[in-house]
Amino acid sequence: MISIFDIFSISIGPSSSHTAGPMRAAFAFCQELLEQHKLTSIHKITIDLYGSLALTGRGHKTDGAIFLGLEGEEPATVDPENSKSRVKQIENLKKLNLLKQHTIDFAPDEDLHWHLNETLPFHTNGLRFTALNQNAQIILTQVYYSVGGGFIVKEGDEAAQKNLPVPYPFTTAKDLWQICNEHNLKIKDVIFANELSWHTENEIRDKLLNIAAIMESTIKKGLATDGILEGQLKLKRRAKALYDKVNAPDNTLPPCTKIMDIINAYALATAEENSVGGRVITAPTNGAAGVIPAVLEYYKTCTNVKVTDDNIIDFLLTAGAIAILYKTNASISGAEVGCQGEVGVACSMAAGALVAAFGGTNKQIEKAAEIAMEHNLGLTCDPIFGLVQIPCIERNAMGAIKAVNAANLALIEGGEHRITLDDIMLTMLQTGKDMQARYKETSLGGLAITAAEC
Ligand code: SF4
Incomplete structure (x- = not known):
């Protein structure tokens, strides 16, 4: 069962699937790096956007949402006013502070790729994060899908069911x-x-x-x-x-x-x-x-x-x-x-x-x-x-x-x-x-x- 608090979530505009979802995915990726004790060894991060995310992501502020997510922001708590100036700073200084713990060089024009004619298999809103070390070796790469309403699915977990026990389960x-x-x-x-x-x-x-x-x-x-x-x-x-x-x-x-x-x-x-x-x-x-x-x-x-x-x-x-x-x-x-x-x-x-x-x-x-x-x-x-x-x-x-x-x-x-x-x-x-x-x-x-x- 889905909780109504997954449906009604505190968010920022303009899009749950193209702003909030990608921000959550970026945050989740960095959290995974942190949990694997790899965050501080990261030298570079690249992001690939596919399908609808690539086609409408600029208008939907997908890029800025991802930068903020990589810096540890989440849709419910990010300050909508300050976030705009922070995105501008990242673009101008070409630096990202991953989870506010580890700063790397980041050039949006080179490190963020918009694949306008490509779609990943599970859903049209696909995005891939790749983290590399100083020797340009891949430390971690992960695909996420932003499947609507701010929900994200990690590649490999597509079939996973959240089987939470409730007194009145229903489907239809x-x-x-x-x-x-x-x-x-x-x-x-x-x-x-x-x-x-x-x-x-x-x-x-x-x-x-x-x-x-x-x-x-x-x-x-x-x-x-x-x-x-x-x-x-x-x-x-x-x-x-x-x-x-x-x-x-x-x-x-x-x-x-x-x-x-x-x-x-x-x-x-x-x-x-x-x-x-x-x-x-x-x-x-x-x-x-x-x-x-x-x-x-x-x-x-x-x-x-x-x-x-x-x-x-x-x-x-x-x-x-x-x-x-x-x-x-x-x-x-x-x-x-x-x-x-x-x-x-x-x-x-x-x-x-x-x-x-x-x-x-x-x-x-x-x-x-x-x-x-x-x-x-x-x-x-x-x-x-x-x-x-x-x-x-x-x-x-x-x-x-x-x-x-x-x-x-x-x-x-x-x-x-x-x-x-x-x-x-x-x-x-x-x-x-x-x-x-x-x-x-x-x-x-x-x-x-x-x-x-x-
Ligand atoms: S589904 Fe499309 S047209 Fe409808 S509100 Fe969302 S972006 Fe606009």
Whole structure:
């Protein structure tokens, strides 16, 4: 079983698979050198990036994330503000301080190789680290795969199963509903009971409330910041302007769309922060990190519900359950199945979670999650210049609105539905496999080609 704290992890933007995952891999490689007592004998490190990592890594800040990981930084604790200047320093001084213990010469132009036309066998996001001694002999070489949502797999461990004992193991949505029915539990109860295998009750609550607090603070930061986003697109931030406009006493916007505009502003705020490498919660990825906070913030600020900590915890537990199902049965990797695996999954998680927070039944939760994915099927990933900006930022707003609508339909109509969540996950996975590689985080097709040429 996967823990929900693997799904909701504290991270930095712009990408879980192309920033956080490579940072973790770089850190893991240096840790291995340290454990083998070889760190101080290293004279040179080379890095090879393959597939989607090579094709969109520059826009996704993969290189800087790797440098920081080699220096001992991790996504949850790295300071987003200082990290940018540290990456610049490394590039200018051409020195890396491995795990802050051993300094080596490092020339990014020579030691980091972008293999644009090559993919490693297990996953399109492959990277290899090679450490050499003074005599140019290889001390250690290791391949890692960044398989989506910040998860990494070391080559050789592809088939290894994390077999952690939990009281309610499940694989499919059908298994999960059966457990709920047999034990008369809500989905959140099942997940909470499973999490108790690893954490105390207080730890689970504190960690979830901390995640919610970080989501809220990222929205606040995004709503308070304007200006131009980093990168060739020179995109203007929109969240603050939209939020200010909606809340201006003299605004002329139609009242019926006010809540929609607020949800849009919340989602844009997080997605803009993510695109500049700010602090976000992976949910289930960084590219899609704006959807769940926007829907949670909508629930807290735009409904008439008096929201308690328990409501927030129920929301996140249910969203986490849905993400675990997608991660287990389909994919949460844009490089594997396109954006349906990122914004599509986030939309599905948020829809089910909102139903749970409103006190809906398990059947209604399933219906909302299914509707949300059904109308994201086939969603491509084609970021212009590899930046997590167009279509990513606006797509988070669309995903959040769609989630609220899916939850609404499920709550109004009850839980009866023809298509199950298992059906839709299988369809999503098959659709993703059928999609041509150029629509799966390579920036070789779609908007990345047509718009970049305009
Ligand atoms: S298009 Fe979707 S999957 Fe691709 S980088 Fe943007 S958010 Fe991620």
